[in-house]
Amino acid sequence: MGLLNKSYYIIAYYIVVATFTCLAFSSLIDSYEQTAVLPDGLSPGSMRVTVSMSEEDKESSMKTGRLIKKLTTQSNDPFLLYKDISSYGKAFFLQDHSLPLSTANGHQPKQGHSVVVLDHEMAHNIRKKDGEKYFRFNNRDYEVIDFFTPKDVGMELARKFFITLDPTTNVTGMYEVDGLSMDSVDHALKSLQKEEPSLKFEVTPLRLTVSERLEHVIQDQLVVVASLLVTIVFIMMSTIGTTTAWIDARRDEIYARYLVGARFRDVRRWLLKEYLFVVFGSFAVGAMCAFLLLAVGAFDKVVTSFDGRGLVTALAFCLLIGTSTLVVATWIDQRKKGIIRKGSS
Amino acid sequence: MIIKLKDVTKKFTTNDLSFQALAGITLSVNEGEFIAITGTSGSGKTTLLNIIGCLDGQTSGEYLIMGESVGKFDEARKASLRNEVFGFVLQDFALVEHYTVRQNVTLPLMYVKDKKKKKGRENGAKDLLAKLGIEHKEKERTALLSGGQKQRVAIGRALINEPKLILADEPTGALDQKTSKDIMEVLKKLNEEGKTVIVVTHDPFVANCCKRVIQLEDGKIVSDTTRTA
Amino acid sequence: MGNQFLLALKDLWRQKGQTFILLVQIMLVIGLIQFAALSFIDLHKMKEEVKKLTSDKEIYGLMDLTSEKDIDTLMNDDKKAPVMRSLYEFIFHNKNFSAFRMSSNSLSVKDPALLKVKGVTPIRGQSEIEYVMTTEKFLDYFRIDIAKGRRFVAEDYVNKKTKSTPVLIGSRLAQVWDVGDIFTDAYGDQYKVIGILKEGATYIDIMASREIQQLDSMMISPVNDSKLQYFSDYDDIIPGSYIVSNDEAVMKQIVDYAAKLKTYAFAYKSMSQQVKHVIADKQEWIQIQLFLLSLVMSFTLISLIVSLLQFVAKNRYEFGIHYLTGATDKYIIMRITFQLLPLFIIGNLVNFFIDVTVMSVCVTFLASIVLGMLAVIIPVMKIRRMGLSSILRWKIK
Ligand SMILES: Nc1ncnc2c1ncn2[C@@H]1O[C@H](COP(=O)(O)OP(=O)(O)OP(=O)(O)O)[C@@H](O)[C@H]1O
Ligand SMILES: [Mg+2]
Numbered sequence: 001m002g003l004l005n006k007s008y009y010i011i012a013y014y015i016v017v018a019t020f021t022c023l024a025f026s027s028l029i030d031s032y033e034q035t036a037v038l039p040d041g042l043s044p045g046s047m048r049v050t051v052s053m054s055e056e057d058k059e060s061s062m063k064t065g066r067l068i069k070k071l072t073t074q075s076n077d078p079f080l081l082y083k084d085i086s087s088y089g090k091a092f093f094l095q096d097h098s099l100p101l102s103t104a105n106g107h108q109p110k111q112g113h114s115v116v117v118l119d120h121e122m123a124h125n126i127r128k129k130d131g132e133k134y135f136r137f138n139n140r141d142y143e144v145i146d147f148f149t150p151k152d153v154g155m156e157l158a159r160k161f162f163i164t165l166d167p168t169t170n171v172t173g174m175y176e177v178d179g180l181s182m183d184s185v186d187h188a189l190k191s192l193q194k195e196e197p198s199l200k201f202e203v204t205p206l207r208l209t210v211s212e213r214l215e216h217v218i219q220d221q222l223v224v225v226a227s228l229l230v231t232i233v234f235i236m237m238s239t240i241g242t243t244t245a246w247i248d249a250r251r252d253e254i255y256a257r258y259l260v261g262a263r264f265r266d267v268r269r270w271l272l273k274e275y276l277f278v279v280f281g282s283f284a285v286g287a288m289c290a291f292l293l294l295a296v297g298a299f300d301k302v303v304t305s306f307d308g309r310g311l312v313t314a315l316a317f318c319l320l321i322g323t324s325t326l327v328v329a330t331w332i333d334q335r336k337k338g339i340i341r342k343g344s345s
Numbered sequence: 346m347i348i349k350l351k352d353v354t355k356k357f358t359t360n361d362l363s364f365q366a367l368a369g370i371t372l373s374v375n376e377g378e379f380i381a382i383t384g385t386s387g388s389g390k391t392t393l394l395n396i397i398g399c400l401d402g403q404t405s406g407e408y409l410i411m412g413e414s415v416g417k418f419d420e421a422r423k424a425s426l427r428n429e430v431f432g433f434v435l436q437d438f439a440l441v442e443h444y445t446v447r448q449n450v451t452l453p454l455m456y457v458k459d460k461k462k463k464k465g466r467e468n469g470a471k472d473l474l475a476k477l478g479i480e481h482k483e484k485e486r487t488a489l490l491s492g493g494q495k496q497r498v499a500i501g502r503a504l505i506n507e508p509k510l511i512l513a514d515e516p517t518g519a520l521d522q523k524t525s526k527d528i529m530e531v532l533k534k535l536n537e538e539g540k541t542v543i544v545v546t547h548d549p550f551v552a553n554c555c556k557r558v559i560q561l562e563d564g565k566i567v568s569d570t571t572r573t574a
Numbered sequence: 575m576g577n578q579f580l581l582a583l584k585d586l587w588r589q590k591g592q593t594f595i596l597l598v599q600i601m602l603v604i605g606l607i608q609f610a611a612l613s614f615i616d617l618h619k620m621k622e623e624v625k626k627l628t629s630d631k632e633i634y635g636l637m638d639l640t641s642e643k644d645i646d647t648l649m650n651d652d653k654k655a656p657v658m659r660s661l662y663e664f665i666f667h668n669k670n671f672s673a674f675r676m677s678s679n680s681l682s683v684k685d686p687a688l689l690k691v692k693g694v695t696p697i698r699g700q701s702e703i704e705y706v707m708t709t710e711k712f713l714d715y716f717r718i719d720i721a722k723g724r725r726f727v728a729e730d731y732v733n734k735k736t737k738s739t740p741v742l743i744g745s746r747l748a749q750v751w752d753v754g755d756i757f758t759d760a761y762g763d764q765y766k767v768i769g770i771l772k773e774g775a776t777y778i779d780i781m782a783s784r785e786i787q788q789l790d791s792m793m794i795s796p797v798n799d800s801k802l803q804y805f806s807d808y809d810d811i812i813p814g815s816y817i818v819s820n821d822e823a824v825m826k827q828i829v830d831y832a833a834k835l836k837t838y839a840f841a842y843k844s845m846s847q848q849v850k851h852v853i854a855d856k857q858e859w860i861q862i863q864l865f866l867l868s869l870v871m872s873f874t875l876i877s878l879i880v881s882l883l884q885f886v887a888k889n890r891y892e893f894g895i896h897y898l899t900g901a902t903d904k905y906i907i908m909r910i911t912f913q914l915l916p917l918f919i920i921g922n923l924v925n926f927f928i929d930v931t932v933m934s935v936c937v938t939f940l941a942s943i944v945l946g947m948l949a950v951i952i953p954v955m956k957i958r959r960m961g962l963s964s965i966l967r968w969k970i971k
Contacts, residue, residue: 009880016872023865086639086839124822125829125841136829137639138839160841161639173643223862227869230602234870237595238877245884301858302865391967400898401963420902428900439966441892455577456900502899 003274006249009242010275011282014318017231018286021317023293024224024231026310027303031221035213038206040082040090040159041100046178046206047185051171054200062196065167068093070188071180079179083165089137091165097179101162103146109164116142119150119160137163171199176206224302235321243329247271268330272323279322283315346412347509347541348374348397353406355392355564366392368564369406374543376509379536381552382545384561390545391514393561397543398431398512399423428456432503436515438495440502442488446479449487450501457506466505477501477531493524500531511535511542517551529554578905582912585885592881593917599874600921600942606867607941608925611934613860617853620786623778624849627715631818633845634825635781638813640839648837649805657835658808664831665812666709671819674711675797675811676779678787680704682760687750693791694747700760705741705793706777709811715818716777718789721745723753723769730768732799738764739798744790745773765795780845782814784852813838816845871945878949882910886953893957894965907954914946 004011038046051067053060064083071079078096085091092099098108101117109115116135118126126133126144133144142163150158171192177185182203189201208216218225247254254267262270293299294306355367366389374380382390395401396408399415408415410426418426433439440449451470457463474480477497482490487498496516503511513532517525529551536542544551552558560568586593627633640648648654665673680695680702688694688701695702706712710731720742730740738756748770751757755767775789802808817825825842832838886893893906922942925935 009876009883012876012880013873016869016876020869084641086641088637088639088841121843121847122841124844127826136833138644139833139836223866227866230866230870231873234599234873234877237598238873238880241592241595242880242884299861299865301861395963400966401961421904424897424900424902427898433898435966439891439895439898441895452895453899455896456905506900 003278006246007278010239010246010278011285013235013239013242014279014282014322015286015289017235017321018283018314018318019289019293020227020231021314022287022290022306022311023299023303024228025313025317026290026294026305026307027224028217028221029307029310029313030303030305031217031224032213035208035216040162040176041102042080042082042176042178042206043100044207046176047182048204048206049175049177049185049189050202051173051175051189052200053172054198058198060170060172060196060199062171062192062199063167064165064169064171064173066195067171067175067188067192068095068165068167070192071095071177071185074188074191075180075184077179077181077184079177081165081178082162082176083169084174085163089159089161089163091163093165093167095179099162100178101148103148105146107146109145114140114142114164114166115145116161116163117146117148118144119158120147122160123147135161135163137161232321235325239325240329240332243275243325244333246275247329247333264334268327271330272326275326276319276322279318280315283318286318287311287314346373347376347410348372349409350397351407351409353396353403353408355389355396355401356404366564367396367403370564370566372559372566372569374541376541377536377539378541378543378557379533379555380543380557380559381555382543382559382561383547383552386547388561389564390561392564394512394514394543394545398433399426424456428453429506430509432500432506432508432511434496434499434503434511434513434516436518438492438499438519440487440495440498442486444487445484446474446487446490446498446501447483449498450474450505452502453506466507470501470505473501473504492520493527496520496524496528497531500528504535509541511540513542513544515545515547517546517548522550525551578908579912579915582909583916585889585909586913586916589881589885596874596877596881597917597920599870599877600917601924602870603867603874603945604918604921604938604942605924605928606863606870607938608928608930608934610860610863610867611937611941612928612931613856613863615931615933616786617856617860619776620778620784620849620856621853623776623786624780624845626717628846631820632822633715634817634819634822634842635845635848636813636815636817636828637781637841637843638838639841644839645809649809651805654805654837655803655808657837658805658812659802661832661835661837662802662808662812665815665817665828668824671817671821671824672711673709673815673817674715675709675815676706676712676777677810677814678704678706678779678792681763683757684760685750685757688747691746691749691791693744693788703747703791703793705795706787706789707795707797709797709815711818712777712794715816716775718775718777718794719772720769721772722748723767725769726796730796730798736766738766739795740768741765742769742771742794743767744771744775744788744792746791747793765793779814780848780852781816781843784855813840817842875945875949878914878945879952882913882949882953883956885913886910886956890960890965893960894962897962898966903958906957907950910953910957911946911950914949918942918946 036044038044068081071081072095080095080097080100081093082090083093092109094109099117103117104120109117116137118135122135126135127141128134129141134141135144136142150160182205185203189203193199193201250271254271257267257270291306294303350370350372353367353370354365357364357366370393382393384390392401396403399418402415410430415423427433441452444452447470450473451467454463454466457466471480471483474483477500479490479494479497479501482494482498487495490498496519500516511532516532517528520528525548532542532544533554542555544555546552557569557571559566666675682697682700682702684700688703689696691701710726710728712718713725723742726740726742743751751767753767753769756764757767758764771789771794773790776786777789778786797811802811817828819825829840829842832840893901896906922939925938930938
């Protein structure tokens with residue numbers, strides 16, 4: 001009880017710190033997880049293939065159909081091929097593979113038809129012909145088979161329509177391949193290159209490296225990262241004074257310990273133990289506050305889920321801050337007033 | 346009659362334990378009296394003085410100042426009594442150590458409403474300090490003064506608003522004999538100038554300076570003697 | 575009262591370090607409140623603006639689905655300009671609907687007087703003035719009024735002869751130019767001021783950005799039909815145009831016509847649909863600000879309360895002496911409150927560094943009063959609970 005009475009201020013500070021670090025780390029970890037999710041339903045093993053001409057303004061006569069042929073002969077595995085056709089849409093080719101979009105009715109494209117899957121919001125752009133719905137793109141009508149609601153993923157702009165890939169278009173462009181190994185894609189492209197040597201290609205895995213992912217998280221969560229930094233600065237500014245006062249309030253206890261033979265080191269270790277106990281207790285309350293805030297959806301656009309790892313990270317963060325604050329505070333106190341007399345440590 | 350207490354009691358209650366500090370005090374003080382209150386430690390002297398000085402309220406009984414019952418006064422009225430009617434001199438001086446001597450002495454003027462009075466008393470502060478023999482310390486920080494000097498500052502502060510009544514709780518408790526004597530001389534002179542003075546003390550010497558001596562024991566008055574000399 | 579204020583100032587001075595830290599925290603809080611208030615006001619304004627615009631007619635925006643490669647092909651095709659002309663005519667001079675276009679850009683003008691105008695960016699001694707190039711209906715749809723001079727007339731949009739481009743200037747620019755003035759930009763092109771806009775004129779290019787643009791320090795110039803020559807001239811105007819109509823069918827006509835001419839692959843979107851996204855974006859941004867604000871605010875509040883409580887504890891004995899000499903609670907409470915006053919006053923000076931509005935300043939001011947009151951309540955309760963006789967009895971320093 002004595003400890004509690006002397007620690008109100010510290011407790012108040014650390015409850016706030018705990019609440020916010022819990023929310024902030026949950027949000028950061030959530031955001032980090034999100035960076036593993038690839039756009040347009042692509043799985044983690046997907047790769048990006050860029051096909052271009054080695055001489056800029058020369059046109060290739062090679063058609064996309066050739067590339068598909070090479071890929072299918074290279075491997076019997078089912079796969080998915082996307083080709084960028086506009087900043088709003090992609091074309092797809094499916095080899096025993098389903099279109100990985102969560103559509104409203106779960107309809108899959110029929111082979112050999114020119115079809116489109118549309119963003120709900122594009123619904124007003126369709127026209128009716130003989131009772132069927134069509135979407136017009138580049139002077140061609142595509143039969144609308146289903147709708148989907150796009151999700152923004154990472155830095156990518158969500159696509160609004162997916163149409164059947166026209167194999168007669170020029171082969172150059174940007175592709176994404178899902179379901180095939182890097183090797184088989186490489187082989188396919190190499191044999192394509194043999195047919196047309198001026199073709200150039202580049203294959204990169206779509207999955208980001210850890211450092212790229214961290215970079216994305218920092219960009220995406222700039223404000224959250226900033227608020228963590230603010231927390232650290234504020235804690236340093238506000239709690240050191242309060243912690244010194246906390247130590248002052250316990251001066252007689254410290255002196256009693258000193259009288260019975262404790263050294264500065266021992267006293268500091270004992271203070272640290274008590275302090276971290278207080279921090280830990282406050283953290284428990286703060287974590288509950290964070291949980292409540294999440295439950296009522298107070299910051300639903302910043303943090304959506306309470307993450308176990310976020311909690312652990314936040315706890316580690318608080319204990320770390322607590323330890324360094326106390327160490328600094330005892331050091332300042334010892335220099336200014338001498339927690340216990342100098343020379344005794 | 347400046348002060349009249351009728352069957353005043355005081356009970357302190359802390360953590361369900363109650364303690365009867367004053368058990369029925371009946372007392373009258375006339376203007377111009379010089380009274381010593383003595384008694385063993387814990388007999389209730391300070392408690393009585395605090396009630397007289399409106400620093401604390403009684404538990405039961407009636408307390409009249411100049412015929413008016415203190416029970417009816419609000420905080421502001423009590424504060425203005427402390428400001429204008431009473432002058433306090435306490436054992437540990439009750440000075441703000443980081444103020445200068447002058448700041449401490451003129452502190453009560455901060456709470457004087459009447460601008461003209463305030464101005465006049467401010468000008469009189471220097472004379473007052475001279476009278477107490479500490480005019481050369483006017484600008485000094487109070488913390489740096491000796492005990493006797495500090496007590497003079499406290500007396501100066503008690504006098505600045507020209508109170509009717511000086512309440513002193515062990516004014517010489519922290520001082521040596523020689524200094525005690527000086528301080529008592531000052532109080533005596535004030536009494537001769539017409540101020541009513543009540544001194545709480547253990548010290549027989551101090552008690553001897555006073556015309557009337559009231560002895561307390563266990564919160565009751567056991568004797569009340571007036572010397573005629 | 576004055577006395578207590580002086581005492582409070584001295585108290586602040588005696589704990590300079592802490593005072594400084596509190597000041598920094600309060601400034602941060604006030605700055606953040608200011609930003610949040612501005613965002614709220616902005617959101618509100620935008621909702622109003624959109625409501626105003628779509629009150630009687632729906633507005634549609636074109637989405638350009640054309641691939642980059644196709645655009646490149648179009649760009650290099652010399653024969654496309656006349657085709658683009660007919661698409662342009664179809665959209666902007668159609669009897670069945672009206673359309674407008676705004677593309678904002680900037681021009682630099684060298685005039686020392688301009689450097690003093692708020693909202694004009696100085697760059698190497700020149701001033702960058704933002705301007706919107708518009709077609710006729712722009713002024714109508716954003717209900718932009720003229721304070722002085724005249725509006726554009728039909729011939730301003732087709733004029734082939736005059737050397738100078740007619741412009742309408744924002745109210746702040748009226749400090750520099752008046753109606754009839756002619757000025758020259760860094761490229762030597764001439765502009766003639768034909769009118770001054772009313773103060774507070776705004777527009778929003780909702781398909782392209784989520785910000786309301788203030789026209790006060792901008793200019794408006796007309797799209798000059800006769801100067802459109804190449805594909806790129808049309809490409810600047812057509813894909814971002816807005817079409818005003820109550821009949822959705824006209825949008826399909828435009829999409830079809832563009833496709834028939836083998837130019838753009840278009841789709842369209844309604845303003846009311848787009849605005850939902852923009853508002854959601856804005857709300858998210860506000861929430862992020864509130865998140866940061868509540869962190870800084872709770873910290874500051876705790877810091878203020880703790881520092882005042884520590885102050886009360888440290889100075890109990892001194893307060894006791896003040897009580898002894900005639901002070902009442904009122905005075906001591908004043909002293910506590912006055913300690914916060916200078917901090918909040920200086921804190922509110924932050925507003926000078928932020929582009930504020932009267933409304934947001936009021937909100938911030940009120941919020942800082944509430945914050946100050948919250949900070950003072952607990953210490954005041956503590957003071958009122960102190961028994962005078964015990965303060966003096968148990969001397970605490
Ligand atoms: N605020 C309080 N709460 C509880 N008990 C108190 C309080 N103030 C005084 N007492 C008790 O009341 C009794 C009388 O105290 P008081 O200070 O009046 O004695 P005193 O005669 O002045 O003693 P001394 O000569 O030692 O100063 C003491 O036993 C003391 O413990
Ligand atoms: Mg006593």
